[in-house]
Amino acid sequence: MKTTIATTLLFTSGLVFLAAGEASDLDRLQGAWIVAALIEEGKAVPAGDLADLEVVVQKDIFTVNEKGKAIAQYQFTLAPAKTPKTIDFTHLIGKDKGTKEPGIYVIEKDQIKFCLDESKKARPTTFAGETYSVIVVKRKPAK
Numbered sequence: 001m002k003t004t005i006a007t008t009l010l011f012t013s014g015l016v017f018l019a020a021g022e023a024s025d026l027d028r029l030q031g032a033w034i035v036a037a038l039i040e041e042g043k044a045v046p047a048g049d050l051a052d053l054e055v056v057v058q059k060d061i062f063t064v065n066e067k068g069k070a071i072a073q074y075q076f077t078l079a080p081a082k083t084p085k086t087i088d089f090t091h092l093i094g095k096d097k098g099t100k101e102p103g104i105y106v107i108e109k110d111q112i113k114f115c116l117d118e119s120k121k122a123r124p125t126t127f128a129g130e131t132y133s134v135i136v137v138k139r140k141p142a143k
Contacts, residue, residue, distance in 0.1 A: 025080040028107055029057045033137035035064075036111070039129035041118060055137050062089065078105075086123060087114065110139035 033055040038045040054065045064072040074089040084104040091097050102123035103116035114135045115124040124132045 025078055025085065025105075025107060026060070029078075029112065030059075032056050032140035033112070034140050035135065036138045037134070037136040039134040041133055042130045044129075054140065061092070074101075084125070089116065112137050 035050045035053040035055060037047075038050055038053075052067045056063045056065065060075055060077070062074045062076050063070050070093070072094065073092040075092055076090070077088050079086040085106065087103045087105045089101045089103065091099050091101075099120055101116045101118060101120055103114055104124050104127070105112060105114045106127070113127055114137075115127045115129070116133045116135070117124055117131075118133050127134055
């Protein structure tokens with residue numbers, strides 16, 4: 001009888017663990033982020049120019065705001081099973097509306113690093129910013 005109860009408890013707790021699971025990458029991206037670092041096609045953007053930038057992710061929409069105004073907006077798709085993990089951004093506003101930028105990403109605690117090909121030609125394979133753009137965002141602290 002004790003073995004059956006123990007087996008049942010282990011099985012049930014295993015199911016609860018599987019049901020709870022770890023948050024998906026899409027879930028982990030949700031919320032408000034500050035831009036901590038930005039390299040655009042090999043050139044580092046000064047930290048002072050990043051102070052007014054904020055990224056907001058809602059579902060599959062990635063919005064870049066400057067002083068509260070949307071300056072770029074994308075719909076994105078993730079492929080977290082690939083190595084490195086891939087992301088594709090489709091421009092929703094601006095002169096590039098409708099075009100895709102292939103990229104890769106990595107999530108580390110409360111920081112995400114993206115590497116994108118703004119020329120829209122090839123997906124990066126490393127986080128080197130010589131010819132690609134690298135964006136590092138950190139979770140925006142709660143007020």
